Amino acid sequence: MPIEILSGPLSTEVLWRRHDNFWFEDGDIVLSAQLNQDHRELYRVHRLKISPISATLRDALSGSSPTDANTVVYEGLPLFHVLDSAMDLATVLTYAYKFKYVTAFHTTAHGSLNISTSSLDLRVPPYDNSTCNLYSELLRVATNYRVAGLQKELDMQLNSVWPSTLDEWNTRVLHYQAIAARHIPSETPNSDGMVDGQYLDDRLPEPVFAIRLFRTYKLLKYLPTAFYELSMITPTADWIATHEEPQRRSTRSRRLLTNRIRSARWSQVTQEDHMCLHRYFRKIQTQSLTLMPPENELCSGRVCLHGRMYIQLEILHEISRLRDILEVLNCHCQDDEKEKMLNEGVCAQCVQKIVNVLQAKRQHIFDNLGNFFALPSPQEGT
Numbered sequence: 001m002p003i004e005i006l007s008g009p010l011s012t013e014v015l016w017r018r019h020d021n022f023w024f025e026d027g028d029i030v031l032s033a034q035l036n037q038d039h040r041e042l043y044r045v046h047r048l049k050i051s052p053i054s055a056t057l058r059d060a061l062s063g064s065s066p067t068d069a070n071t072v073v074y075e076g077l078p079l080f081h082v083l084d085s086a087m088d089l090a091t092v093l094t095y096a097y098k099f100k101y102v103t104a105f106h107t108t109a110h111g112s113l114n115i116s117t118s119s120l121d122l123r124v125p126p127y128d129n130s131t132c133n134l135y136s137e138l139l140r141v142a143t144n145y146r147v148a149g150l151q152k153e154l155d156m157q158l159n160s161v162w163p164s165t166l167d168e169w170n171t172r173v174l175h176y177q178a179i180a181a182r183h184i185p186s187e188t189p190n191s192d193g194m195v196d197g198q199y200l201d202d203r204l205p206e207p208v209f210a211i212r213l214f215r216t217y218k219l220l221k222y223l224p225t226a227f228y229e230l231s232m233i234t235p236t237a238d239w240i241a242t243h244e245e246p247q248r249r250s251t252r253s254r255r256l257l258t259n260r261i262r263s264a265r266w267s268q269v270t271q272e273d274h275m276c277l278h279r280y281f282r283k284i285q286t287q288s289l290t291l292m293p294p295e296n297e298l299c300s301g302r303v304c305l306h307g308r309m310y311i312q313l314e315i316l317h318e319i320s321r322l323r324d325i326l327e328v329l330n331c332h333c334q335d336d337e338k339e340k341m342l343n344e345g346v347c348a349q350c351v352q353k354i355v356n357v358l359q360a361k362r363q364h365i366f367d368n369l370g371n372f373f374a375l376p377s378p379q380e381g382t
Helices: 055-061 086-097 131-144 148-161 166-181 207-216 220-231 239-243 251-258 271-288 302-322 325-331 335-343 348-367
Strands: 015-023 029-034 039-045 072-074 077-085 105-107 113-115
Touching: 015 086, 029 086, 039 086, 055 077, 077 086, 086 131, 131 148, 131 207, 148 166, 166 325, 166 348, 207 220, 220 271, 239 251, 271 302, 271 325, 271 348, 302 325, 302 335, 302 348, 325 348, 335 348
Parallel strands: 015 039, 029 077
Antiparallel strands: 029 039, 072 077, 105 113
16 A cells, blocks of 8 residues: 655654665755664655655655645755655665665564665566565565556566566576576586576576465466466475475485476465466366367378377377476477477378467467466456
């Protein structure tokens, strides 16, 4: 919900502290925000710099001046009390002034995630397991302060990780494969598949956190690919049991991580989410029955027929084993697989018809992922 901003005096006595970065001598207004239980942080900034960025700040600051009877003044400038944390206000100002630092996370004594105000970077890395944590912080701030520009930038970055078109998904797959190729364990002793101290599963976004994020902020267009990613991960590979200490050092966790097994926060999957997965798997079973062209459109040669049956069984086996129907269908449309069909006795005309059907089926499945998972339409989130 939008943040409340007061121009009158606070009801309690507080101690003041100026912010190190956001205190400009030529600033024309002063903002304050809660730093801790006893202190409020002060920001001397420019009205014309921050008003266009945040609709919440613009509405609160419009029309105020030091001569207004109810306006509190600090060193001759209007003072506005933002009823929010200093960290969140600093995030908005960081975006307004385009400051660029290096992202740093730390955990408070109560276990909540904080971002160091002096080291905040709004340029979010797209492939990183802390990415969704940072997105969550930034989306909350962008929503509460109505920062349209930040919301748009986050939307563009989220779309690169959880795309809404098949072409974008293909690009994402290639990026994933390039990352995965660096994590193949070698045959040398003590090789563990780590690169720069990280396993493959450390580098890729975890889907359950993303699903919670998208449901919370009604970013419904990203849900289908997040659920599809989750559907490919075995329920026995739980992210928390694999990654959090001390389990991360266990033999089982090291084996999963070394072998590039993806994990998810299965313990946080809701009953609603499980039902979505159940509906999807039933739909895919139905779709798997129509992967080949109708028999009346194919030749009647016995050798070609036997070859087609073999190829169909192989595709079904791969779908069951890999749980990635989009990739299986894509692989069977490549030149090496066409050559394999020909070697199995499938005639050239039938090979091309099969490939055409597989390509169309792949597009159909991707376009209908939302329906297969029984997810709300993106329009419901607007």
